[in-house]
Amino acid sequence: MKLIVVSAFALLAAGSASAATTVYDFAGNYTASNPSGAFAYGTGNGGSGFTGFTNSYASCFGDASFACQSVGSNASVAAVGVNTSASPISPGGTVSVPAGVLLTHPGNGGAGTDAVVKFTAPTTGSYKLNGAFERLSTVAAGNGVNVGIFDGANPLYASSALAGTGLAFGTQASFAAQPTIHHNAGDTLSFVVNNNGSYEYDSTGLLGTITGTSGTARYDAFRAFGSGNPSAAVWTYATRAGATLFSAFPAGYGNCFGSATFQCQTVGTNASVAAVGRTTALADQSLGTATLPNDVLLLHPSIGVGATDAVVRFTTPVTGKYTVAGLFERLSDAAHPFGNGVNVEVYNGGTLLFSSSTLAAPNPLSGYPTDQVSFNSIGLLTLNSGDVLSFVDNNNGEYSYDSTGLKAVVTYV
Numbered sequence: 001m002k003l004i005v006v007s008a009f010a011l012l013a014a015g016s017a018s019a020a021t022t023v024y025d026f027a028g029n030y031t032a033s034n035p036s037g038a039f040a041y042g043t044g045n046g047g048s049g050f051t052g053f054t055n056s057y058a059s060c061f062g063d064a065s066f067a068c069q070s071v072g073s074n075a076s077v078a079a080v081g082v083n084t085s086a087s088p089i090s091p092g093g094t095v096s097v098p099a100g101v102l103l104t105h106p107g108n109g110g111a112g113t114d115a116v117v118k119f120t121a122p123t124t125g126s127y128k129l130n131g132a133f134e135r136l137s138t139v140a141a142g143n144g145v146n147v148g149i150f151d152g153a154n155p156l157y158a159s160s161a162l163a164g165t166g167l168a169f170g171t172q173a174s175f176a177a178q179p180t181i182h183h184n185a186g187d188t189l190s191f192v193v194n195n196n197g198s199y200e201y202d203s204t205g206l207l208g209t210i211t212g213t214s215g216t217a218r219y220d221a222f223r224a225f226g227s228g229n230p231s232a233a234v235w236t237y238a239t240r241a242g243a244t245l246f247s248a249f250p251a252g253y254g255n256c257f258g259s260a261t262f263q264c265q266t267v268g269t270n271a272s273v274a275a276v277g278r279t280t281a282l283a284d285q286s287l288g289t290a291t292l293p294n295d296v297l298l299l300h301p302s303i304g305v306g307a308t309d310a311v312v313r314f315t316t317p318v319t320g321k322y323t324v325a326g327l328f329e330r331l332s333d334a335a336h337p338f339g340n341g342v343n344v345e346v347y348n349g350g351t352l353l354f355s356s357s358t359l360a361a362p363n364p365l366s367g368y369p370t371d372q373v374s375f376n377s378i379g380l381l382t383l384n385s386g387d388v389l390s391f392v393d394n395n396n397g398e399y400s401y402d403s404t405g406l407k408a409v410v411t412y413v
Helices: none
Strands: 010-013 020-025 039-045 048-052 055-057 066-070 079-083 102-105 114-120 125-135 146-151 154-159 172-174 181-183 188-194 204-214 218-220 235-241 244-248 251-253 262-266 275-279 285-287 290-292 297-300 309-315 320-330 343-348 351-356 372-374 379-383 388-394 404-412
Touching: 079 114, 102 114, 102 188, 114 204, 125 188, 188 204, 275 309, 297 309, 297 388, 309 404, 320 388, 388 404
Parallel strands: none
Antiparallel strands: 010 020, 020 204, 039 048, 039 114, 055 066, 066 079, 079 102, 102 204, 114 188, 125 172, 125 181, 125 204, 146 154, 146 188, 218 404, 235 244, 235 309, 251 262, 262 275, 275 297, 285 290, 297 404, 309 388, 320 372, 320 379, 320 404, 343 351, 343 388
């Protein structure tokens, strides 16, 4: 083993009386139940289509020290299981499962056969991942697996380090370098093992921990974006004119503007403007004349006047105090300093909180990543349940080259 795994579930004292730190162990928290505490086991297609296993066995693949959950019999794949002894075991004869490691094995076939370990955040706060996927097959055969982690339905981490032929037992794909993420209670992380086209010799270990520290609710427009509208209950995507005439987009697409890694909400076809969308790539990508960072929403207003603004709206879930932070930025690249830019605004209901023409002509339009304007000055707001904040991108009279980035985080304090 290359990674020392923190022992099972622990509750630790945190830096203040109101915060608690809990360590969730992939192998140590395994039980015969499904879900098992914060973890659930099943199949899926990446971060979507999760179906929990319905069969649990104390003895799998002919080994009394290997407990598993699976789609069928106690020798079925897909499966997720754990070594219940203190020594390595070899269920099936072509795999070695050390103590303290969760074994995952994808099924045979295409979509929906990924082996998935799903973690559901029990409490709101920050979560740090520390672990790895590891090849457990002792036979250097097959074509390996693709592994990934999904934040909700959106990709967070991917690796092909365990894909290919001739891979040695113990080869790892570490995700320990992933930054700490913030989850609200009920948000999910899916740890996914895909068969890479063939399920033979695909036994893969999942080892390590998730450390959660309780905190306050935070709503991130980029993280929450998905195919639904509204998304994550609080975010809605639409067109409007100023503070009025709000009209939610009727259509969502997973493949927009000809890009398999760009998903959007729009007024019509998947090449329409106005639109709001995000890249699902793990790095910045190009989309025509724009650069799409992998941490901002793209907003594009429509042509004309009236209800043509592109809008992202936050609906307050509970009454209280909130901070609002973020920025708008021009996404048209430096090679295309054309058009007349955009005007950007933030409203609380019909009250204008922030307005800027920094991204509009006659100001210089240098392009991504130079042109930005922050709205952190909004500061602290007292909001009632149902109050709305609107982040608005206006075409300034002409819609060409108007791709605009939005980072918006609303935090309950």
